[in-house]
Amino acid sequence: MKAIRLKLWQESANYKKPTSFQLKETYPLPPYSTVIGMVHSLCDYKEYKEMKVSVQGRYYSKMNDLVTIYEFSPTFQENDQKRKHKCLNCGFENSSKIKKCKSCGYDRFEVLKTSRGTHQFKGGVFPGIHKYKEFGGEVKSLNDEDYKIAKENLLSVTKNIATTELLVDVELLLHIIPQDQSLVEEIEKALRYPREYPSLGRREDLVVIEEVKVVEVTETELEEDIELDEAHTAYIPIEMINDEAILLEGVDGVSTSGTQYTLTKNYKLESFGKGKEFRKWNKVDVLFSSKIIASTDVLVDEDDCIVFAV
Structure with missing residues (x-):
């Protein structure tokens, strides 16, 4: 199957946690719903297009800032x-x-x-x-x-005024895999020639698109393990950890884990009462971690980048 691979850079960004109030905390990487929302906005889709998303990347520091x-x-x-x-x-x-x-x-x-x-x-x-x-x-x-x-x-x-947490110098590697493969060319064109300046996170968190590439993604039985750079992090679906498709490297024989998140992906509108609609979210359990090793059957693209598709 084909995917659109994106390499993005942001000077700063806040991917707000919905449970943070006085301090607007941020996730370490954008949730799936945030990435899907950016894609739908740039493609000007009015209805949800089913797609899988892989999110990985890094940031170099954090800072706090005041916002209105x-x-x-x-x-x-x-x-x-x-x-x-x-x-x-x-x-x-x-x-x-x-x-x-x-x-x-x-x-x-x-x-x-x-x-x-x-x-x-x-x-x-x-x-x-x-x-x-x-x-x-x-x-x-x-x-x-x-x-x-x-x-x-x-x-x-x-x-x-409130305080918001910002990630600084963010690098992202995203894979977008639409269920309807006929949309690949359309999405790739919308991302390569965006109709407005793209943002990811808050409206002011502008994105520099460094690469847009259509790649072939296959499930591969690895002959050798693929080890990500230790500074590189990703959202790993819990199923990949349980199936031991992904291993987390330890230090001096001590195994490492990560931070577990329940991330939003997409939603359906449900009616409650007269004229009231609420979003019912589809949520995914993931592990945010680094020092990642792919050891068995995993999805990889043509350039041997691991795809943590959800």
């Missing part, structure tokens, strides 16, 4: 500590702890309520969020009538 985050609350809430009193005489907005208007001395006020964060219409999570002035702007003060309308129709948005 937008947090969305499904309920519109008041921040009662920031209420204001609007003077009914001159319209000046005073703080809540005042008996007379600072501008004209009048003693009758209208209470203005303040939302927690800024606000936008429900479902207001848009790409290119910076285009919308309401996001991250000043908090608005509302009278009773406007606050009632806002509570029924708007959601709260809070702009904040």
Whole structure:
């Protein structure tokens, strides 16, 4: 069967772990779903095309960086500590702890309520969020009538900062094996001449494509073991470890293992309740490790690169 082999380089990248929040941790290599998403985006596919993916590579260091985050609350809430009193005489907005208007001395006020964060219409999570002035702007003060309308129709948005973990100087070797082999040429062309600048991970994690090559992948009974460079890492399907198709080299007779991950690959939309759809993910158990030795029947391409296809 044929596969598209990619050699990629990224200056920095974050392949976010879904369970990390305050610190946006990253996987050491992109999950299968991230690679499949990049391929589908560059090919402009609107429906999922079944494919197998092999992910291997390395990075040279890690660093932390600050990022802007937008947090969305499904309920519109008041921040009662920031209420204001609007003077009914001159319209000046005073703080809540005042008996007379600072501008004209009048003693009758209208209470203005303040939302927690800024606000936008429900479902207001848009790409290119910076285009919308309401996001991250000043908090608005509302009278009773406007606050009632806002509570029924708007959601709260809070702009904040968080720390993200970045991999630096990332090198990747990917194999894409579409189930429908007639798509090989189409995918190869889309990757060789991308319709937009490709990214992998976050939208800003741009990719330099160093090689796109169609290769023949076969299951081969090895006459000699293939040993990867010790700095080279890969996601190894657990089945390949259990079948002893892949061995992990030890040091001084002590065997090594790796880090086990359960990675997302593809999903199906399932309906729950009225008009609500959720992604049901197909997940794969893999071992992330280095010092890898292929010892028996494994998939290899025409240049003797091991293919850890999932």
